Amino acid sequence: MSFEDRFAQSLRDTGEELTPHDLTRIVNGGVADGRRRRRRRNAAVVGGSAALALVAVGAAVVPSLTGAAQPREAVGPAARPSMSLAASGAPVSANTRAQQMVTTLESLLPKDGRITDAVGRWVLPDSGTHPMTAPLASLVYDDGKGASSIELALARYPKGDAQLPTCGDPAYVPNDVCHVYQLPGGGRLLIDQGYEYPSRGSGTKDWHAVLDLPDGSHVEMDEWNAAAEKGSGVTRATPPLSPEQLRAIVTSKAWQPLLAAVPKPKPYSKLG
Amino acid sequence: MRAADEQDYLDFATARVGALYRSASLLTTGDPHLAEDLVQETLGRMYVHWRHVSVADNPAAYAHTVLVRVFLSHRRRRSSAEQPTGALPEGVATEEDATLRLTLLDALARLGPRDRAVLVLRYWEDRSVEETARALRSSAGAVRTQSSRALGRLRSILGDSLPDLTRS
Known part of the structure; x- marks a missing residue:
């Protein structure tokens, strides 16, 4: 029997022995992972869009939305339906918007932390027909107790067509602590303290907040207790921002000018 | 969905x-x-x-x-690099099986991830060289080379410790 054959046989014998205790848990974790991916995709990449702008922004950039940004202010639900863009009316470049995504997020984080790897993105609807956009700010925040990846994305859904945020089925995310809050004015806010790999209930934590407003405005934020979403070690016991801090950031009025700059999508029913 | x-x-x-x-x-x-x-x-x-x-x-x-x-x-x-966890695979087996498993997994752990992927696709999943190449976005020639090199390394690590079923 050749070495190759003996190896193949041994590999089969070994592989057959490797059985997990709980396959259902893994399947449920897979479903939860898939749902989260879908949620992120919906608020994220518009494939092949020519309007994609990816800009790395240093932490030293001066916030340009000072008129609206109220650092650390815990405000009520953001974005009234009839907000309008800056008075000048001059078109603002995608690069500038991408920078504004980052500076706005930075302005809302607690001031005693260090910010690195800040990246902003401003994606506009593809040919005016794609209903989803994905302006995004992504950075690593370290308050001295461990680096943490933080992301915030904006989107505008057709009015009334937004999927209202709901907590995952406990069968799929048994370890999450999740609540949905009805806000004055009809908005809904979800705060979910869960895990990157939902079935395990340990390892990297992914806490996220989703805000949906009646006018279709959508703000979504994730924070991890690791410097990267996956494949990097846990740096601290929990992500740095409390659920209350997440709430304050996603509902901040500072996002209003940026949300207003996202073109309103056509209702799904009128597409194609 | x-x-x-x-x-x-x-x-x-x-x-x-x-x-x-x-x-x-x-x-x-x-x-x-x-x-x-x-x-x-x-x-x-x-x-x-x-x-x-x-x-x-x-x-x-x-x-x-x-x-x-x-x-x-x-x-x-x-x-x-590789993070040895020291964790043993779960499941109950005979002592002899457990030894074989550790030996083989130990040896596989000393290979690079790509070598391991080639061997798992070829010998555990029974994929053809061409299928393996497609899965790894590689060429058939590269897969053949990688496969034989990885087997050679395993052979030098394992020596005669793999059982020969034809002898038993």
């Missing part, structure tokens, strides 16, 4: 999860947590693309390809 599609997906995932886990366990040389993470991520990716995947020729093979790619990208993301 519509309810019917979701049920379809759940049937698929339930049927395949064991095989995916075993492949993942070999790729991670017996790290049960990492194997579980990889399978979960693989199933998550399948979920997102299910409408397209479900009508593909062979969704099961596709899932294993996704698994191997998730494994390799996970390895790339993890900048540190």
